[in-house]
Amino acid sequence: MGLISAIEHVIKKPIWDCKMCGQCVLHDTGMTCPMTCPKTLRNGPCGGVREDGHCEVKPEMRCVWVKAEERSRTLPLMPEAWREHFNNLRPPVDNRLKGDSSWKNAMSGRDKETPPGWTPEPEAPAAEVEVEA
Amino acid sequence: MSRLGELLDRGDELIITGEAPVIDGGTLADYEAKLQELAPWCDAMNATDNTAAHAHASNVAMAIAMQRVGVEPILQVVCRDKNRIAQQADIMGAALHGVENICCLTGDDVTAGDESEARRVFDLDGPQLIRLANSLKEGRYLSGRSVGTPPPLVIGAVENAGTHPLDYRAQRAAKKILAGARFLQLQICYHPDRLEGFVKALHENGFAEKCAILPSVVAVKGAGPLKFMHNSVPGIDVPADVISRVADAETPAEEAYQLVLEQCQHALSLPGVRGLHLTDFRKDGSMARLCNDLGIKPRTEREQHAHDRIVAV
Numbered sequence: 001m002g003l004i005s006a007i008e009h010v011i012k013k014p015i016w017d018c019k020m021c022g023q024c025v026l027h028d029t030g031m032t033c034p035m036t037c038p039k040t041l042r043n044g045p046c047g048g049v050r051e052d053g054h055c056e057v058k059p060e061m062r063c064v065w066v067k068a069e070e071r072s073r074t075l076p077l078m079p080e081a082w083r084e085h086f087n088n089l090r091p092p093v094d095n096r097l098k099g100d101s102s103w104k105n106a107m108s109g110r111d112k113e114t115p116p117g118w119t120p121e122p123e124a125p126a127a128e129v130e131v132e133a
Numbered sequence: 134m135s136r137l138g139e140l141l142d143r144g145d146e147l148i149i150t151g152e153a154p155v156i157d158g159g160t161l162a163d164y165e166a167k168l169q170e171l172a173p174w175c176d177a178m179n180a181t182d183n184t185a186a187h188a189h190a191s192n193v194a195m196a197i198a199m200q201r202v203g204v205e206p207i208l209q210v211v212c213r214d215k216n217r218i219a220q221q222a223d224i225m226g227a228a229l230h231g232v233e234n235i236c237c238l239t240g241d242d243v244t245a246g247d248e249s250e251a252r253r254v255f256d257l258d259g260p261q262l263i264r265l266a267n268s269l270k271e272g273r274y275l276s277g278r279s280v281g282t283p284p285p286l287v288i289g290a291v292e293n294a295g296t297h298p299l300d301y302r303a304q305r306a307a308k309k310i311l312a313g314a315r316f317l318q319l320q321i322c323y324h325p326d327r328l329e330g331f332v333k334a335l336h337e338n339g340f341a342e343k344c345a346i347l348p349s350v351v352a353v354k355g356a357g358p359l360k361f362m363h364n365s366v367p368g369i370d371v372p373a374d375v376i377s378r379v380a381d382a383e384t385p386a387e388e389a390y391q392l393v394l395e396q397c398q399h400a401l402s403l404p405g406v407r408g409l410h411l412t413d414f415r416k417d418g419s420m421a422r423l424c425n426d427l428g429i430k431p432r433t434e435r436e437q438h439a440h441d442r443i444v445a446v
């Protein structure tokens with residue numbers, strides 16, 4: 001692990017339980033790390049969320065995505081764009097980046113690279129679907 | 134094109150899909166016999182992918198077997214057991230045998246099954262898998278390498294309208310529709326208000342025109358399976374009054390039938406619902422009775438009717 005990765009790990013591990021995937025999406029997911037979901041889902045909650053909002057796999061833990069969804073709406077001081085990105089289709093994880101510093105990869109743009117066969121993400125439905133509470 | 138694909142293109146007729154029973158040991162003839170209860174009513178049936186994290190004959194093998202006995206398959210692909218390379222291989226392999234319908238799921242966790250010690254994969258998630266299938270349909274693997282002749286895939290997905298975060302579920306469905314899902318089989322939902330809110334949001338925002346919404350119903354024989362689903366299947370909540378309605382009835386089997394009939398009627402009454410996804414745990418001829426009571430004709434009759442209508446035009 002390089003120096004930058006080590007610093008990133010020391011800061012992000014205690015706050016977000018960061019798993020060092022090397023391609024951070026925290027800002028788009030309500031500042032909640034999707035890699036802490038036991039299924040490592042990057043695009044929203046699975047269908048197994050329990051009636052109490054807890055995780056299918058770990059019943060003692062609140063579903064990471066229930067938390068993320070709530071925080072993407074309610075966290076103060078978050079730029080509007082970050083909230084809007086919540087519904088974006090996030091591409092498959094590049095497993096080669098595991099352990100790398102996501103800061104470094106964000107600066108170089110490496111974390112935005114997708115496989116050549118991956119089609120650009122379709123428009124996010126955020127603003128389009130209004131659900132009555 | 135698959136029958137399901139044609140129905141989706143035509144855009145107005147009822148669509149009935151069914152959950153095909155799984156098979157472990159046995160022969161093709163055994164499997165054909167198992168399919169018979171539900172197959173006559175369905176436009177296509179799901180070849181499930183190690184459902185509830187239990188190993189069975191594989192999704193691809195069951196889909197091919199269905200083709201051979203004249204049942205149109207929907208290849209279910211989950212993300213739990215295989216990485217993206219194997220998933221692409223399965224979809225292309227099935228397409229080689231003429232299997233065009235696929236349904237993309239995240240999948241239950243390994244802890245739902247009888248081999249909880251297994252490694253879980255989840256290399257992709259459900260929405261990514263839909264997008265991947267779309268790439269294959271457009272003629273390339275995720276790597277960008279050409280697949281040769283692109284398979285005419287009919288891509289679908291699932292969603293659970295009945296669980297948390299409730300207000301977010303329609304948005305998640307919309308995300309899948311934008312990623313390329315043309316049909317959406319919903320998880321069984323025992324809260325009619327939740328189903329209603331979900332379908333309404335999709336319908337009012339124009340998503341039900343892009344994608345056939347197919348709520349699930351599960352036909353059971355008594356309160357036991359309802360309690361089981363409530364207690365043991367994460368994501369399914371069966372309210373106590375629904376369970377007691379069946380448990381305390383004079384004839385629970387009949388009450389359970391009435392319950393499923395009402396669920397079908399309710400789902401079909403919602404604007405934006407295109408059809409149903411049927412699962413049969415009764416295995417007592419109830420599927421024929423149910424479809425009769427709902428005025429749903431067997432697939433062959435519906436096919437003939439549609440044909441006559443098209444010819445007449």
Ligand code: SF4
Nearest residue numbers: 037046055056063064
């Ligand atoms: S319930 Fe939530 S945290 Fe648990 S596996 Fe599903 S999405 Fe992940």
